[in-house]
Structure formats: C-alpha cells, structure tokens
Amino acid sequence: MDANVVLSALIGGKASKVFAEAKGVEFITTANVVAEILEYVPVLARKIRIKPGGYGGCL
Secondary structure (H helix, E strand, O other): OHHHHHHHHHHOOOHHHHHHHHOOOOOOHHHHHHHHHHHHHHHHHOEEEEEEEOOOOOO
C-alpha cells in the first residue's frame, strides 16, 4: 500500500471509505511506507489544525 492512500484516509479523503468499509481485509505495506506516513502525519495535522496525536493514534 502506498503512503498517499493512508494519508488521504487520515484527512478524510475518499480513501477513508475504503478503510471504513473493508471488513476482514488485511492491508499490507513496507516499513519504508510506514516511515513515510509517520513523517508526514505531523505535517498534515498542522495543515488541517489537528493537535498532535489527535488523529486517534491510529498509526
């Protein structure tokens, strides 16, 4: 899975519907993608004015 899909879902993009409706589905990605997501979550949080950790600690 690409980091952009997860980041889009975190800010309420259309990808969030995929995660919300996926029942019994396992998403697989690499450690590099996880690192990229963790790098950009604080940047996105500042842009959309979410407090650090305010994204539900979902990562």
